[in-house]
Amino acid sequence: HRTLVISCEGNAGYYEIGIANTPAQLGYSVLGWNQPGFGQSSGVPFPNNTLAAADAVMQYAQTVLGFREEDIVLFGWSIGGYPASWLAANYPKVRGVVLDATFDDVLPLAQARMPRVLSDIVEYAIRTHFDLNIQAILAQYKGPLKLIRRLQEEILITDETGTEAQRRASNRANILLKRILQQRHPSLIADLDSQGLLITLSTKTGQPGSEQFGSRR
Numbered sequence: 001h002r003t004l005v006i007s008c009e010g011n012a013g014y015y016e017i018g019i020a021n022t023p024a025q026l027g028y029s030v031l032g033w034n035q036p037g038f039g040q041s042s043g044v045p046f047p048n049n050t051l052a053a054a055d056a057v058m059q060y061a062q063t064v065l066g067f068r069e070e071d072i073v074l075f076g077w078s079i080g081g082y083p084a085s086w087l088a089a090n091y092p093k094v095r096g097v098v099l100d101a102t103f104d105d106v107l108p109l110a111q112a113r114m115p116r117v118l119s120d121i122v123e124y125a126i127r128t129h130f131d132l133n134i135q136a137i138l139a140q141y142k143g144p145l146k147l148i149r150r151l152q153e154e155i156l157i158t159d160e161t162g163t164e165a166q167r168r169a170s171n172r173a174n175i176l177l178k179r180i181l182q183q184r185h186p187s188l189i190a191d192l193d194s195q196g197l198l199i200t201l202s203t204k205t206g207q208p209g210s211e212q213f214g215s216r217r
Contacts, residue, residue, distance in 0.1 A: 003095060004029045004067040006057060006087070010078030010101070014039050019077045019100065028073075031065070033057045035083075047082070047130060054083035058091060069093040077101060078155065082132045089140035096144035103156050104176035106132040112158035135179040145180065149173040 005023040007030060009015055015032025016039070024030045035050050036043030043049050061067050074097045076084025081102030088097045103109060107126045114122050126132075138145075149171060150156075159170035181189050 002029070002067075003071055003073060004031055004061055004065070005073045005075050006030075006061060006084075007032045008054065008074065008076040008080030008082075008084040008087075009035065009038075010080050012038070013077065013080065019075060019080075023073075023075060029067075031057060031061055047132065050083050051086050054087055055090070058087055070095055073098065075100070078103075079106075079132065081134050082137075085134050085137045085141065088143065088145075089137050092141060092143060094143060096146070097141065098146045098148070099176075100148040101150045101153065101156060101173065102134060102147070102176060103172035104133075104135040104179060105172070106130060108158055108175075109156065109172060135176055138176075138180065139183050142184070147173065147177055147180070149177070 005020075005028045007015055007018065007020040007023070009018040009020075009032070013019075014034055018032070020030050020032035033053065034041040035045045036053055037045045041053065043053075058072070061072060062069065069091050070093045072091075072094045074084040074087050074094055076082070076098070077100045079102075081099045084097060084099060085102075088094055107123060110126055111119050111122050150173075151168065153168075153171050153173070156172045157167050157170045158172065159166050162170070178189075
């Protein structure tokens with residue numbers, strides 16, 4: 001298949017048993033890779049190392065495997081959305097980007113799981129060493145994009161004690177979607193305040209498993 005899917009796995013994920021299997025089963029050419037420190041990949045998974053590894057994979061796909069930039073789809077799951085978004089921002093001619101269960105920014109997730117008294121320390125540590133601000137990176141990419149939100153999400157929520165609707169509304173994938181809509185289609189949500197959008201996203205759809213949102217420009 002002349003479309004190549006580069007898969008970017010989530011935390012503690014391995015391409016041998018991860019999301020790379022999905023496009024492979026659909027007949028696409030697939031290039032999977034393990035982040036530094038995982039599987040046979042050397043190094044440690046600090047953000048700069050991860051991005052350098054992702055860039056090496058993209059260059060390998062083009063210079064060795066012979067795929068054009070516009071024939072490549074980037075597929076990121078969870079924290080794998082970070083390198084996938086960075087690749088999209090730096091290789092804007094890619095055919096498209098699919099982000100599955102990806103958050104907008106790791107800081108709110110980290111703060112939600114730590115005592116509030118440590119909030120400032122957590123912010124300093126994240127912004128200094130692990131600044132995974134996916135929404136800011138993705139704003140640089142204007143091509144085809146699909147988001148997949150998991151309805152029974154446990155990792156991306158910041159409200160673990162509320163009702164099902166409150167838990168679903170706290171899914172950081174919602175915030176990522178909102179930011180993308182604001183950047184790409186501001187007129188679409190001009191009359192809908194941010195809380196109203198989150199209420200809409202928290203309602204039950206009747207579709208099990210996941211929901212998909214797509215955008216083209």
